[in-house]
Amino acid sequence: MWEYSEKVQEHFFSPRNAGAVPDANAVGDIGSLSCGDALRLTLRVDPETEVILAAGFQTFGCGSAIASSSALTEIIQGMTLDQALTVSNQDIADYLDGLPPEKMHCSVMGREALQAAVANYRGEEWKDDHEEGGLVCKCFAVDSKLVENTIRANGLTTVEEVVNYTKAGGGCSACHEGVEEILTRVLAESGQTFDATAQAAPQPTAKPGKLTNLERIRRIESAIESVRPNLQRDHGDVELIDVDGKNVYVKMRGACVGCQMASVTLEGIQERIIDELGEFVRVLPSEAMPRTSSERAYG
Amino acid sequence: MTTAAISGIYFDNNATTMVAPEVVEAMLPYFTEQFGNPSSIHQFGNRVGLAIKQARAQVQALLGAEHDSEIVFTSCGTESDSTAILSALKVQPERREIITTVVEHPAILALCENLEKDGYKVHYLPVDGKGRLDLDAYQALLSERVAIVSVMWANNETGTLFPVLEMAEMAKAAGVLFHTDAVQAVGKIPIDLQSSAIDMLSLSGHKLHAPKGIGVLYLRRNTRFRPLLRGGHQERGRRAGTENSASIVALGKACELALAHMDRERNEVRALRDRLEQGILAVVPHCFVTGDPDNRLPNTANIAFEYIEGEAILLLLNKLGIAASSGSACTSGSLEPSHVMRAMGIPYTAAHGTTRFSLSRYNSLAEVERVIDAIPPIIAQLRKLSPYWGENGPIQDPEQAFAPAYA
Numbered sequence: 254m255w256e257y258s259e260k261v262q263e264h265f266f267s268p269r270n271a272g273a274v275p276d277a278n279a280v281g282d283i284g285s286l287s288c289g290d291a292l293r294l295t296l297r298v299d300p301e302t303e304v305i306l307a308a309g310f311q312t313f314g315c316g317s318a319i320a321s322s323s324a325l326t327e328i329i330q331g332m333t334l335d336q337a338l339t340v341s342n343q344d345i346a347d348y349l350d351g352l353p354p355e356k357m358h359c360s361v362m363g364r365e366a367l368q369a370a371v372a373n374y375r376g377e378e379w380k381d382d383h384e385e386g387g388l389v390c391k392c393f394a395v396d397s398k399l400v401e402n403t404i405r406a407n408g409l410t411t412v413e414e415v416v417n418y419t420k421a422g423g424g425c426s427a428c429h430e431g432v433e434e435i436l437t438r439v440l441a442e443s444g445q446t447f448d449a450t451a452q453a454a455p456q457p458t459a460k461p462g463k464l465t466n467l468e469r470i471r472r473i474e475s476a477i478e479s480v481r482p483n484l485q486r487d488h489g490d491v492e493l494i495d496v497d498g499k500n501v502y503v504k505m506r507g508a509c510v511g512c513q514m515a516s517v518t519l520e521g522i523q524e525r526i527i528d529e530l531g532e533f534v535r536v537l538p539s540e541a542m543p544r545t546s547s548e549r550a551y552g
Numbered sequence: 553m554t555t556a557a558i559s560g561i562y563f564d565n566n567a568t569t570m571v572a573p574e575v576v577e578a579m580l581p582y583f584t585e586q587f588g589n590p591s592s593i594h595q596f597g598n599r600v601g602l603a604i605k606q607a608r609a610q611v612q613a614l615l616g617a618e619h620d621s622e623i624v625f626t627s628c629g630t631e632s633d634s635t636a637i638l639s640a641l642k643v644q645p646e647r648r649e650i651i652t653t654v655v656e657h658p659a660i661l662a663l664c665e666n667l668e669k670d671g672y673k674v675h676y677l678p679v680d681g682k683g684r685l686d687l688d689a690y691q692a693l694l695s696e697r698v699a700i701v702s703v704m705w706a707n708n709e710t711g712t713l714f715p716v717l718e719m720a721e722m723a724k725a726a727g728v729l730f731h732t733d734a735v736q737a738v739g740k741i742p743i744d745l746q747s748s749a750i751d752m753l754s755l756s757g758h759k760l761h762a763p764k765g766i767g768v769l770y771l772r773r774n775t776r777f778r779p780l781l782r783g784g785h786q787e788r789g790r791r792a793g794t795e796n797s798a799s800i801v802a803l804g805k806a807c808e809l810a811l812a813h814m815d816r817e818r819n820e821v822r823a824l825r826d827r828l829e830q831g832i833l834a835v836v837p838h839c840f841v842t843g844d845p846d847n848r849l850p851n852t853a854n855i856a857f858e859y860i861e862g863e864a865i866l867l868l869l870n871k872l873g874i875a876a877s878s879g880s881a882c883t884s885g886s887l888e889p890s891h892v893m894r895a896m897g898i899p900y901t902a903a904h905g906t907t908r909f910s911l912s913r914y915n916s917l918a919e920v921e922r923v924i925d926a927i928p929p930i931i932a933q934l935r936k937l938s939p940y941w942g943e944n945g946p947i948q949d950p951e952q953a954f955a956p957a958y959a
Contacts, residue, residue, distance in 0.1 A: 262867075265867060266871065272937075282939075289889065289900075290861075291939055293939040310937075311939035312937055312939070313860065313938045314861050315861050315864055316863055316864055316867045319937060
């Protein structure tokens with residue numbers, strides 16, 4: 254059984270705004286019978302103010318598809334169309350206290366139905382730019398299409414690189430067989446063969462000898478720089494604040510703040526730095542820094 | 553006793569079954585005073601060894617096997633399936649083909665797909681709209697290149713029975729090994745392996761009121777064999793690893809009970825299933841039975857409810873304490889209905905809404921009547937939410953009327 258939050262269950266068992274809105278002047282259709290999920294969003298929009306006066310949904314789909322549709326209608330009622338367009342699929346999932354990784358596509362469908370309905374109201378043509386594949390990485394909800402496209406776009410050749418670029422496989426590692434299969438398939442397109450023993454792009458090998466302080470900090474910085482593109486893709490970021498012996502203090506920014514994956518992210522950064530330095534360090538959020546001596550004196 | 557007495561109504565017996573109280577009672581001493589290792593020479597081990605011998609005889613009786621040494625205890629149906637197929641490939645390295653069906657359980661399909669990556673050629677027999685195989689097509693594939701045929705005795709989703717006895721004879725005539733995954737059939741229909749040409753058969757304890765974690769590979773005497781697990785001499789060296797004695801004793805008891813209740817499964821459970829099916833079909837519009845209604849397990853009813861999705865049905869049933877199962881796997885990127893429904897060509901409008909009710913001898917008529925009452929409002933409620941359903945029925949030409957931006 255899926256681990257549905259109380260909120261998901263509640264919105265499934267007692268959906269809000271089910272059915273088509275009478276006198277609707279915006280309709281967004283998403284999905285199809287064949288893919289097992291279909292959602293029609295109908296809106297009544299005030300032509301003067303562009304405020305959504307009423308929203309209704311009709312959904313063919315699973316429990317979380319119905320709950321996501323219900324949540325969407327609750328979120329957007331009273332918003333202007335421009336405000337509504339800023340609602341992300343993550344907002345829908347958050348409204349429901351989260352969705353299982355396999356079910357995140359339900360929230361994506363909600364957002365897309367909304368975009369389609371707004372486009373319909375404005376007489377624009379809405380085109381879906383979202384292609385979704387089978388779920389590969391359960392820990393970070395990464396699908397096969399994203400993995401394939403990232404491999405192609407960046408010329409990746411190893412599982413480690415896929416982890417670094419997409420996060421897929423960065424958690425429990427159970428999906429590494431699946432990632433290897435995708436690598437094998439995508440590399441074959443360009444006549445390459447996947448080599449499981451190949452090393453990732455050459456990295457400075459940690460010398461067993463003691464590093465100078467400057468060299469040590471530089472390496473910590475370069476390790477952190479290497480993970481930033483991943484975080485930035487998810488609208489997050491990280492910054493090096495201080496290094497104190499074995500403790501490396503970082504500041505999480507953007508979407509990383511308050512993200513439930515934050516501790517996993519910190520662990521990943523920590524592994525990266527350990528690899529780079531060849532010694533153990535602990536990566537801690539800057540909030541965990543001891544107060545400065547001056548603060549301590551007055552504290 | 554019925555499952556309602558425990559809590560809720562359990563109509564998901566093809567997924568797993570309640571462990572019979574007599575079975576629990578039989579196995580309990582093997583967690584406590586009967587803890588010996590059956591391989592040991594002393595009395596602690598010997599008593600357990602004797603209990604396992606008895607269990608082997610009980611399984612032998614249910615399967616109608618000629619010798620008790622043809623029963624090899626394993627950890628589950630999946631292990632039995634893998635052991636059978638990998639053994640057949642190992643003893644005949646020159647044979648590089650496998651014949652199976654498109655509607656097998658993942659225990660067979662995922663293994664075969666993996667073997668294809670190793671260069672084996674796998675023939676997947678298709679099925680017709682009722683889930684039936686074409687035996688002429690099968691005959692044409694049998695050759696000296698084929699290492700093994702593996703065909704399920706009964707399909708887990710629809711209950712459709714396959715003509716494995718006839719297919720085994722055909723394989724034998726062609727000199728090809730025959731394996732059947734019979735986890736859904738054992739205990740529900742009579743089986744007499746000694747009069748058959750079946751070389752290997754898999755069964756799983758938890759499908760017939762024994763616990764999870766115990767299975768059997770039936771291995772006909774003189775069938776060439778290579779073990780999956782090597783090590784100690786347990787199971788005559790054919791499956792190493794210290795015996796799961798408590799579960800083996802439990803499975804023996806469950807087989808004895810299954811044999812004793814065989815007529816009940818075939819008559820009373822069938823009558824309950826038929827009443828359930830007719831009761832639902834009579835009151836719910838736009839639904840139909842999938843599979844082959846004239847040739848299937850007595851306990852299974854698979855009903856496709858059109859224009860709605862299976863998981864939503866299950867969640868609403870679950871709220872009423874009713875447990876069933878769905879062929880719909882609604883997860884990211886694989887919003888495909890079950891491979892069994894697709895193989896039978898069930899239209900998408902119905903395949904996503906297939907719901908499986910699988911009964912057992914622990915179910916009652918009162919439970920069946922409660923489910924018949926519960927279903928119509930659930931279906932109506934979900935159809936009301938569906939963009940494919942109008943005021944009083946499905947909208948005309950749903951694919952046209954509902955025009956999404958992408959498909």
